[in-house]
Amino acid sequence: MQRTLILNCNNKIGENVMVCGWVSVRRDHGKIVFLDVYDRSAIVQVVVTGELAGDLHPQDVVCITGNVAKRPENLVNLNLETGSVELQASKIEILSKAEELPFDMGGKELDLQLPTLLDFRSLTLRHPKVKAIFKVQEVTIDAFREAMKKKDFTEFQAPVIIPQTAEGGADVFEVKYFNHKAFLSQSPQFYKQIMVGVFERVFTVNKTLRAEPSVTTRHLTEVTTLDAEFGFIENWLDVMEMADYVIKYIFERVGRECGETLKMFGVTIPTVPEKIPMIKLRDAQEVIFKRTGRDNRKEPDLEPEDEREICRWSKEEKGSELIFVTHYPVKKRPFYTFEDPEDPGYTLSFDLIGRGTEWLTGGQRINNLETLERNAKEWGVDLKKSELYLQAFKYGMPPEGGFSFGSERIVMHVLGLTNVREASLFPRDMERVDVRLSTLK
RNA sequence: GGGACCGUAGUGAACUGGUUAUCACGUCUCCCUGUCACGGAGAAGAUAGCGGGUUCGAUUCCCGUCGGUCCCGCCA
Numbered sequence: 001m002q003r004t005l006i007l008n009c010n011n012k013i014g015e016n017v018m019v020c021g022w023v024s025v026r027r028d029h030g031k032i033v034f035l036d037v038y039d040r041s042a043i044v045q046v047v048v049t050g051e052l053a054g055d056l057h058p059q060d061v062v063c064i065t066g067n068v069a070k071r072p073e074n075l076v077n078l079n080l081e082t083g084s085v086e087l088q089a090s091k092i093e094i095l096s097k098a099e100e101l102p103f104d105m106g107g108k109e110l111d112l113q114l115p116t117l118l119d120f121r122s123l124t125l126r127h128p129k130v131k132a133i134f135k136v137q138e139v140t141i142d143a144f145r146e147a148m149k150k151k152d153f154t155e156f157q158a159p160v161i162i163p164q165t166a167e168g169g170a171d172v173f174e175v176k177y178f179n180h181k182a183f184l185s186q187s188p189q190f191y192k193q194i195m196v197g198v199f200e201r202v203f204t205v206n207k208t209l210r211a212e213p214s215v216t217t218r219h220l221t222e223v224t225t226l227d228a229e230f231g232f233i234e235n236w237l238d239v240m241e242m243a244d245y246v247i248k249y250i251f252e253r254v255g256r257e258c259g260e261t262l263k264m265f266g267v268t269i270p271t272v273p274e275k276i277p278m279i280k281l282r283d284a285q286e287v288i289f290k291r292t293g294r295d296n297r298k299e300p301d302l303e304p305e306d307e308r309e310i311c312r313w314s315k316e317e318k319g320s321e322l323i324f325v326t327h328y329p330v331k332k333r334p335f336y337t338f339e340d341p342e343d344p345g346y347t348l349s350f351d352l353i354g355r356g357t358e359w360l361t362g363g364q365r366i367n368n369l370e371t372l373e374r375n376a377k378e379w380g381v382d383l384k385k386s387e388l389y390l391q392a393f394k395y396g397m398p399p400e401g402g403f404s405f406g407s408e409r410i411v412m413h414v415l416g417l418t419n420v421r422e423a424s425l426f427p428r429d430m431e432r433v434d435v436r437l438s439t440l441k
Numbered sequence: 442g443g444g445a446c447c448g449u450a451g452u453g454a455a456c457u458g459g460u461u462a463u464c465a466c467g468u469c470u471c472c473c474u475g476u477c478a479c480g481g482a483g484a485a486g487a488u489a490g491c492g493g494g495u496u497c498g499a500u501u502c503c504c505g506u507c508g509g510u511c512c513c514g515c516c517a
Contacts (some may be wrong), residue, residue, distance in 0.1 A: 025478065032474040058467095077477060103452040104466050107478050111453055111466090115509065171515080187517090212515060213442065223517060241454065304513075351517095358517060406517025420517095431509090438508065 001065060007041035008238075009085055012068045019044065019087065020063040020095070022126070023056055025106040036106075037064060044082040048089045058105055059098030064093040108264075110206075114419060119436070121426060132261040134425060137224075137411050139257050140250050141205055144226045144405070147249035151242070153228060154199040158188035158206050164385040173214040184209040187404065192229035193336070194392040195366060196400045201230040205407075215430050217419040219355050220408060222428040229402030234366035236348035237337065239401035240324055243352060243362055244276050247322065254414060267416040269355055270321035277314060278324035278350065284310045297421075300332040307355040322354040335379035336372060338364035338401070348401075355413040362403025369393040 004017040004157060021039035033053035035046040046064055051225045056062070066089040077083035102120060110117070110127045117124050124130050141302060145155065161175065162185045173184040188204050195202040208225045228246070262268060265370070279287070285297045288309050296306060302325065314323035327346040331338050337347045349363025366372045372393055378385045383390055412423040421427040431437055 027476050027479050028473090029476065029479075030473045032476085034479080036477070041480085047475085049474090072475090075475060075477090080477080100451080100468065104478080107466085109478095110502055113453080116452070143506090203453090208517080210516075214515060215511095216515090217511075218517070225517065295445085301515090361517065404517065409517055436508085 003063070004064075005041040006037070006039045006044045006082060007083055009044055009068045009087060013070050013085060014065055014068065016064045016065065016090075017087070018063055021061070023058055023060045023062060023347070025058065026056060028053070035089075037062065044263050045077070045080070045086045046089050047086050048092065052092055054092075056092070056094070057098060059123075060094060061096040061098075063093040063095060064089050065093075073198055098152055113435070114421060118421065118427065118432065123432070125425065129264055130422075132258070132264060133411060133415060133417070133423060135241045136254055136258050136261055136415060137407065137423065139254050140407055140410055141224070141226065142412075143250040143253040144205065144246060144407075146253075147246045148201075148203040148228055151201065151245070153201040153203045153230065154195075156191075156195050156199070156202050156204050158185065158191040158204050158227075160185050160207065160209075162190075164382065172211055173209050175400050186210050187225070188227050189334075189336075190386060190389040192227050192402060193400070194389060196402075197392045197397055198233045199226075200232065200398075203228040208324070213430060217421075218409065220414070220424055220427055220429060221418055222424075224407040226405040226407050227402065228404075229400060231362065231398035231400040233399050233401050235238060235399075236350075236401055239362055239364060239403060240278065240326075240350055241349075243324075243360060243395045243403045247276075247352065247359070247410075248272065250410065251414075261415070265415045265417075267414065269414065271315075272320050272322050273318065276322050276324055276352070277318040277320050278326055279310070279314075280327040281325055281329075282327065282345075284325050287313055302353075304357070307353050307358065309357075311353060311356050322348045322352060322359070324352055326350040333363070333377040336365050338366050341353075352403075355416075357409065357413070358406075359409050359413065360403050360405045361379070362401065364399070364401040366394060367397040367399055 001018045003020055004012065006019050006021065009017060009019065019037065019039065021037045023035050024038055024043065025036040027034040033048045033050055035048060035053065035056065036043055037046050046066065051162045064087060066087045068085055069088050071084055071086055085162070105127055108129065110129060112122060112124065161177065161182050163182060172186045175182050175184060185208055187208050188206060192202055192204060204227045206225065206439065208223050210221055210223065212219065229240065230242070236352050251269045281302070282297070285299065285300065288306050291296055291313060292309060296303060302310065310323060310325065314320050326349070327340065327343060328349055330347055331343055333347045333349050337349050340346050340348050347363060351358050352360035366375065369390065373390070408420045408423040412420050417423055421429065426434055
């Protein structure tokens with residue numbers, strides 16, 4: 001018999017069908033047993049005799065043959081997509097038995113501590129509420145692609161093994177590369193800039209790997225970043241506008257396609273006005289000082305608490321849960337960042353901050369070879385190994401800029417998760433690569 | 442790299458310087474043909490992370506150790 005998707009049972013009342021999937025819940029009344037069975041399309045109630053139900057348990061994989069019946073009016077379950085029908089089983093084939101589960105997977109919430117959630121990742125990912133996070137991730141990345149393509153950007157694949165770090169920082173993974181030393185990419189920065197010389201407008205979705213010894217709720221060592229870079233910009237505001245467009249595009253699709261998930265998490269898409277507000281770093285610090293008395297006006301960056309405060313301000317005063325903070329000091333940014341000719345010492349760069357943390361960094365880049373080389377020297381970045389990068393500027397590079405989103409952070413904040421690890425299928429951090437590293441000693 | 446806090450059945454939590462360490466979910470047995478995270482009755486399951494100390498007595502207080510969480514620095 002042909003297999004039917006559970007969702008299609010709604011249209012097959014009176015028909016004999018076979019559905020295949022996993023058992024999620026068993027409600028045993030003795031002579032009659034109700035099973036909740038789900039496949040990729042939906043969940044359905046299966047009515048079985050006690051005899052036929054045998055010792056079926058949650059997560060057993062089954063193929064059930066039976067008759068699709070309309071439920072009596074008073075027994076319709078409005079919480080279920082297929083709640084107006086049920087499958088009256090005549091035959092159950094067990095494809096795979098599951099061992100006893102370490103915790104209850106049947107509830108609406110999966111109330112586990114983070115280490116348990118990750119120790120049993122293959123199983124916990126199956127929980128509807130956990131699974132839903134990664135549909136949001138999929139839509140987020142897909143929406144990014146779609147948004148970029150609509151603006152005539154070309155997608156490219158950036159390398160993962162690199163000869164030299166883009167940021168000049170120390171926090172990169174070193175790899176043994178035959179008889180040499182190489183590094184794992186902590187950003188596709190150099191390559192996306194090179195690619196502007198090729199396709200003019202480019203974007204890339206890839207893994208960036210960071211060896212920062214940061215154990216926090218918002219850091220991962222393996223991140224999926226959404227990068228874009230484009231040439232012939234009028235000025236840096238073009239770059240910001242593009243980022244504004246992209247994030248709204250993502251919000252629009254997540255809002256439209258993941259409504260059930262948003263409801264499940266009790267959240268709404270962040271509210272943003274027609275144009276996401278912007279504020280210079282110094283002005284933000286002034287605002288924070290006025291509001292809290294905390295004086296960080298001499299600092300080159302915002303502290304986490306400042307980021308939360310400026311978000312509160314933005315929401316109250318500007319009606320926006322996102323805000324661009326601009327003009328970070330030259331010294332605080334990578335060597336390729338464009339200095340504002342009208343505000344020397346500060347860059348034409350920006351962070352997009354939302355719901356308390358950074359989502360994105362972007363800005364205009366230096367497209368003049370001499371300035372770039374001078375800066376690299378001053379920053380202590382040895383570009384000998386990055387000849388290809390300089391080459392791109394040697395042979396003609398228009399004014400350009402770009403930005404980079406952390407996709408996990410977008411998903412985390414849209415869903416109101418308290419830890420980025422929850423927004424990563426298989427999160428890597430200082431203490432875990434699938435298994436806890438401490439258990440491998 | 443710096444700091445704060447936590448460690449109790451499979452899971453999530455509670456309590457306690459004193460006799461059988463509590464609850465919920467899960468598991469097992471029995472009852473139940475309309476439940477939908479079904480319900481009811483019963484049972485098993487924890488040498489309180491580990492080591493040491495204080496004490497008549499420690500799961501509880503102290504120290505060490507291992508494991509974990511959070512905050513800061515840094516970043517997406």
